[in-house]
Amino acid sequence: MEEITIALCGNPNSGKTTVFNLLTGSRQKTGNWPGVTVEKKEGLFEKGEKRVKVVDLPGTYSLTAYSIDEKIARDFLINGRPDRTVVIVDSTNLERNLYLTIELLEMGIDCILLLNMMDLAEKNGIRIDIDKLSKALGIPVIPAVAIKNKGIEELKEAIVSDKRSTPLIKVDYRIVENSINKLSKMIEEIDGYNLPSRWTAIKLLEGDEQVKEWLSNFSKGKEVIALSEKEILSCEENIGEDVESYIIERRYGFISGLVKECQKRISPIGERLSISDRIDKIVLNRWLGIPIFLFFMWLSFKLVFSLGNPIADIIDGFFSSLSDLTKKTIGENWISSLISDGIIAGVGSVLVFLPNIMILFLIIGFLEDCGYMARAAFVMDRLMHSLGLHGKSFIPMILGFGCNIPGIMACRTLDSEKDRILTILINPFMSCSARLPIYILFAGTFFSSHASDIVFSMYILGIIVAIFTAILFKSLFFKEEVSPLIMELPPYRMPTFKNVIIQMWTRSSLFLKKAGTVIFGGVILIWLLSSMPPGVKYASESSLIGRFGKIFAPIFSPAGFGFWQAAVALIFGILAKEIVVGTLGTLFGVEEEGLNKVLPHYFTKLSSFSFMVMSLLYIPCIASIGAIRAETGSWKWTAITVFWSLFIGWTLAVIFYQLGKLLL
Amino acid sequence: MYRSRGRIIGRVFPLSFSDVEKELEIVGINAGKGLLGRLARMGIYVGTRIRIKVISNGPGPLIISLGEKRIGIGRGMSNKIMVREV
Ligand SMILES: Nc1nc2c(ncn2[C@@H]2O[C@H](COP(=O)(O)OP(=O)(O)O)[C@@H](O)[C@H]2O)c(=O)[nH]1
Numbered sequence: 001m002e003e004i005t006i007a008l009c010g011n012p013n014s015g016k017t018t019v020f021n022l023l024t025g026s027r028q029k030t031g032n033w034p035g036v037t038v039e040k041k042e043g044l045f046e047k048g049e050k051r052v053k054v055v056d057l058p059g060t061y062s063l064t065a066y067s068i069d070e071k072i073a074r075d076f077l078i079n080g081r082p083d084r085t086v087v088i089v090d091s092t093n094l095e096r097n098l099y100l101t102i103e104l105l106e107m108g109i110d111c112i113l114l115l116n117m118m119d120l121a122e123k124n125g126i127r128i129d130i131d132k133l134s135k136a137l138g139i140p141v142i143p144a145v146a147i148k149n150k151g152i153e154e155l156k157e158a159i160v161s162d163k164r165s166t167p168l169i170k171v172d173y174r175i176v177e178n179s180i181n182k183l184s185k186m187i188e189e190i191d192g193y194n195l196p197s198r199w200t201a202i203k204l205l206e207g208d209e210q211v212k213e214w215l216s217n218f219s220k221g222k223e224v225i226a227l228s229e230k231e232i233l234s235c236e237e238n239i240g241e242d243v244e245s246y247i248i249e250r251r252y253g254f255i256s257g258l259v260k261e262c263q264k265r266i267s268p269i270g271e272r273l274s275i276s277d278r279i280d281k282i283v284l285n286r287w288l289g290i291p292i293f294l295f296f297m298w299l300s301f302k303l304v305f306s307l308g309n310p311i312a313d314i315i316d317g318f319f320s321s322l323s324d325l326t327k328k329t330i331g332e333n334w335i336s337s338l339i340s341d342g343i344i345a346g347v348g349s350v351l352v353f354l355p356n357i358m359i360l361f362l363i364i365g366f367l368e369d370c371g372y373m374a375r376a377a378f379v380m381d382r383l384m385h386s387l388g389l390h391g392k393s394f395i396p397m398i399l400g401f402g403c404n405i406p407g408i409m410a411c412r413t414l415d416s417e418k419d420r421i422l423t424i425l426i427n428p429f430m431s432c433s434a435r436l437p438i439y440i441l442f443a444g445t446f447f448s449s450h451a452s453d454i455v456f457s458m459y460i461l462g463i464i465v466a467i468f469t470a471i472l473f474k475s476l477f478f479k480e481e482v483s484p485l486i487m488e489l490p491p492y493r494m495p496t497f498k499n500v501i502i503q504m505w506t507r508s509s510l511f512l513k514k515a516g517t518v519i520f521g522g523v524i525l526i527w528l529l530s531s532m533p534p535g536v537k538y539a540s541e542s543s544l545i546g547r548f549g550k551i552f553a554p555i556f557s558p559a560g561f562g563f564w565q566a567a568v569a570l571i572f573g574i575l576a577k578e579i580v581v582g583t584l585g586t587l588f589g590v591e592e593e594g595l596n597k598v599l600p601h602y603f604t605k606l607s608s609f610s611f612m613v614m615s616l617l618y619i620p621c622i623a624s625i626g627a628i629r630a631e632t633g634s635w636k637w638t639a640i641t642v643f644w645s646l647f648i649g650w651t652l653a654v655i656f657y658q659l660g661k662l663l664l
Numbered sequence: 665m666y667r668s669r670g671r672i673i674g675r676v677f678p679l680s681f682s683d684v685e686k687e688l689e690i691v692g693i694n695a696g697k698g699l700l701g702r703l704a705r706m707g708i709y710v711g712t713r714i715r716i717k718v719i720s721n722g723p724g725p726l727i728i729s730l731g732e733k734r735i736g737i738g739r740g741m742s743n744k745i746m747v748r749e750v
Contacts, residue, residue: 062705093732248704284720378736485738
């Protein structure tokens with residue numbers, strides 16, 4: 001069977017996901033694009049004698065190399081050499097949507113144009129002359145209504161057909177045409193450079209850095225770049241403005257002419273939009289905007305944890321009885337310990353997160369699909385901007401209070417790499433629900449009358465450290481201004497169940513794969529340390545971890561808790577903050593309930609507070625570290641968060657303890 | 665870089681100062697090269713006709729219509745786009 005590869009591209013919200021799901025059904029797999037953490041989706045279908053591999057490119061408005069998404073899409077079109085490319089556009093808004101198509105055609109890419117959402121276009125009184133459009137562009141044009149599965153068979157046929165098309169369009173760039181011609185003549189003469197010369201020339205005038213990089217591999221290419229810089233200057237003198245903008249305007253001008261030819265508008269502006277505007281007047285209202293946003297956040301939070309926690313408890317229960325069962329059947333020896341304390345506990349600690357994460361992705365998918373997510377960023381932009389963050393940074397921070405992993409993963413909605421990484425790095429300081437038991441134990445034991453104030457102060461301290469970290473990292477690593485907020489707001493609509501579910505599934509399984517390996521490895525490592533040397537009591541003073549605890553204990557003396565049990569509990573806490581309390585119980589040889597009698601022998605009021613500060617801030621749990629690594633795609637940033645959080649946690653714990661000793 | 669073109673008739677003011685539902689023409693954008701390109705790609709450049717649809721928290725964040733597209737513009741940006749009433 002002949003196998004061909006096609007690429008799917010289109011603007012965000014044009015129905016690309018829907019079309020992809022229709023084409024490939026369940027035969028999909030997700031991974032990441034090389035080097036970055038943008039999801040890469042591939043699928044398969046068969047038609048006639050051909051097996052077609054469909055690669056879903058990120059949704060973009062254009063094909064510059066400014067954002068990761070656009071770069072990925074362009075790289076794949078150039079280097080991945082798909083046999084055909086399908087470009088999906090929203091036909092209710094041809095004038096704005098055809099921009100991407102024109103860019104593709106200028107690159108000389110053999111496209112099929114899918115005019116999606118024809119039902120809405122019709123409803124809005126738009127008539128499109130398909131034949132005329134197809135002739136004008138020189139490519140097949142197929143009308144479709146993806147949600148009703150209309151036009152998909154025709155699309156499949158066009159994809160497998162052997163007919164090739166040669167794009168005809170040529171945008172007239174008027175004043176800069178001269179420079180384009182000069183440059184493209186030179187480019188044609190470069191041996192071994194095989195991208196279209198006219199396109200290359202235009203991109204040079206637009207100041208495209210990536211094209212310059214490609215050209216600079218050729219000695220003649222360097223001359224071309226030098227010439228292009230001169231041409232830009234002289235053009236700017238001629239037209240009295242930025243050449244890049246001028247070129248883009250000309251492209252829009254071309255589209256505008258085309259649309260006038262091929263499209264008739266019977267009635268003005270659609271109903272969908274006016275409803276959408278009315279909703280926005282409420283949702284973005286000066287007084288109501290933030291309360292509405294907070295309400296949605298509270299609701300999501302509630303749902304994630306009230307629906308997720310019971311299921312998580314069941315999973316947790318299942319794994320602990322499984323590990324008990326193992327110990328009973330095999331007996332107490334190192335094999336049963338490896339299986340139950342190591343492997344089963346490890347797999348369990350990964351899977352325990354899964355219900356919360358799946359529900360979270362379900363909610364995020366829903367909010368994205370209905371159009372609210374874009375608005376939320378907008379509502380919070382002003383506040384976040386003053387902290388050096390982006391409007392879209394707020395949602396991940398809120399989610400972090402539940403669990404940092406979904407918080408870190410939710411940073412994907414930020415487009416600018418720098419804003420995204422900064423938001424990921426401060427997330428662990430949002431005090432997740434796993435840290436709460438520590439506060440409850442210590443505050444309850446030592447500050448009985450003010451316990452809730454002390455717990456609350458931990459949350460506030462976390463936020464303050466996050467803001468401080470943001471400001472510090474901003475001035476150290478991300479000096480550029482926060483990217484200004486300009487975003488297209490899709491009209492509100494009812495999300496489709498299928499899309500939301502599929503999206504949740506692909507995202508969750510990616511989490512399992514990525515974070516899972518790190519968590520699993522970490523668990524095994526700690527198990528090893530706790531059971532070595534052979535014959536030692538699990539996690540006792542003479543085990544490796546106990547000895548480690550003794551080595552590290554003196555470090556914590558200035559913070560008031562310099563004994564090995566505290567150090568071991570903190571080390572175990574890296575595995576999962578949930579187990580700090582349990583570990584203390586094991587080490588002091590009492591049940592968790594007995595701890596409040598034992599703890600006063602070791603801790604004072606003051607050192608209990610500094611221990612809480614330390615627990616709040618020091619090293620994120622292994623699962624979060626795994627998520628940070630996966631989402632930033634960089635060990636450097638992962639290491640920076642780990643060291644910085646350890647440093648700030650220790651420093652603040654010491655400061656609180658020493659200051660307290662002086663003052664009290 | 666400040667961009668404007670030709671002689672401008674009428675009063676010019678930042679987008680953040682104008683009212684809802686008036687037809688406006690962009691006469692200048694006060695932004696660096698990269699940002700100008702990014703805006704232009706979204707269809708926002710000198711000469712474009714826009715309308716403010718929703719003012720979120722004036723003066724500042726607002727939603728404009730550009731044909732049938734809706735674009736949210738943050739506070740900082742809306743001060744940099746100069747318009748006149750048509
Ligand atoms: N009315 C209508 N809605 C559609 C059509 N195709 C997709 N949609 C809806 O448009 C929204 C965005 O689609 P999606 O596939 O997620 O777009 P993507 O952002 O391009 O991946 C979803 O809510 C779909 O249900 C269509 O042909 N007609």
